[in-house]
Amino acid sequence: MRYFARKIAFFLATLWAAITLNFIIPRLQPGDPAEVMVQKLAGKDAQINPAAVEAMRAMLGAPDGSLFEQYLAYLKALAHGDFGISYTYYPYPVTEVIGQALPWTLVLVGVTQILAFVIGISLGAYAAWRRNTRFDSIVTLGSTFLGTLPSFWIALLLLFIFGYTVGWFPTGGGYSATTPGLNGAFVADAAYHSILPALSLLITAPIGWILGMRNTMVMNLGEDYIRLAKAKGLPDRVVALRYAARNALLPSVTGFAIALGGVLGGSILVEKIYDYPGMGRLMGEAIGNRDFPLLQTLLLFIIIGVLLANLIADLLYGVLDPRARRSES
Numbered sequence: 001m002r003y004f005a006r007k008i009a010f011f012l013a014t015l016w017a018a019i020t021l022n023f024i025i026p027r028l029q030p031g032d033p034a035e036v037m038v039q040k041l042a043g044k045d046a047q048i049n050p051a052a053v054e055a056m057r058a059m060l061g062a063p064d065g066s067l068f069e070q071y072l073a074y075l076k077a078l079a080h081g082d083f084g085i086s087y088t089y090y091p092y093p094v095t096e097v098i099g100q101a102l103p104w105t106l107v108l109v110g111v112t113q114i115l116a117f118v119i120g121i122s123l124g125a126y127a128a129w130r131r132n133t134r135f136d137s138i139v140t141l142g143s144t145f146l147g148t149l150p151s152f153w154i155a156l157l158l159l160f161i162f163g164y165t166v167g168w169f170p171t172g173g174g175y176s177a178t179t180p181g182l183n184g185a186f187v188a189d190a191a192y193h194s195i196l197p198a199l200s201l202l203i204t205a206p207i208g209w210i211l212g213m214r215n216t217m218v219m220n221l222g223e224d225y226i227r228l229a230k231a232k233g234l235p236d237r238v239v240a241l242r243y244a245a246r247n248a249l250l251p252s253v254t255g256f257a258i259a260l261g262g263v264l265g266g267s268i269l270v271e272k273i274y275d276y277p278g279m280g281r282l283m284g285e286a287i288g289n290r291d292f293p294l295l296q297t298l299l300l301f302i303i304i305g306v307l308l309a310n311l312i313a314d315l316l317y318g319v320l321d322p323r324a325r326r327s328e329s
Helices: 002-028 033-042 050-060 067-079 094-129 134-147 151-165 184-193 195-202 207-221 224-231 236-248 250-265 268-273 279-288 292-320 322-327
Strands: none
Touching (some): 002 292, 094 195, 094 279, 094 292, 151 195, 151 268, 195 268, 207 236, 268 279
């Protein structure tokens, strides 16, 4: 119980620090959201009227007072579940704006991360079992090469080839000019639009799982219990899956949980390139428009997701591997 209590206390302390930083960092960004909105409405080269800026600030409900007073008001609003009004999508609440983008990112990045994990640990485990063979060399060298390629560069390449040159897939958006709804036509259309964004993420996403699983399993294959299992005459498949791969999979639990926790962040650049209506595009718009309420809420959701996933992984790790509990007792 001391192990679990320590992990929960660390989670609460980290959550408070993250909430505080989430309040401070956006306010360090130069520029006034009210000025940005007035300049947009008046035109790029128009002179800004100070009275119009003050009126816009009052309409947006921009925070005033000292930084400490704003911080206390921010904590009070969080306690009541009030995340404010989005400056970019005024007068819609932040929760409504995020609620429209959240399903897109959950489906795109969530499915991509799960597929990347399954593909990565499978290829990594088989490459470790067939180490020093041609398959192992191809997987290792190929993963190392693909790992150097940024996902946004792959997104641009896929968009140019399959979107503009060949014309097989749409060049942007999450769906065509159809009415959204839970029907077969819309789901098929949304899946068709998500192919290129998903491929852009999926090409590089399994790399870490492949190399990590391979290296961990290679170390496990040299342990005494593996030699004992082979000496007992157990089939190679049993030794590989039930002994080596099962123990090598434990360190990947934390990484997979953190990856799932970061699903809410999506991939900002990939979603911007494809104009995909997800959380990543929202974050880019919030940064560009100094939309403090929207940016803070997006960052807060991402932080809480990662921290919760990390906490669950730590608790599960303590259950799956008693050595973790003993090491901290």
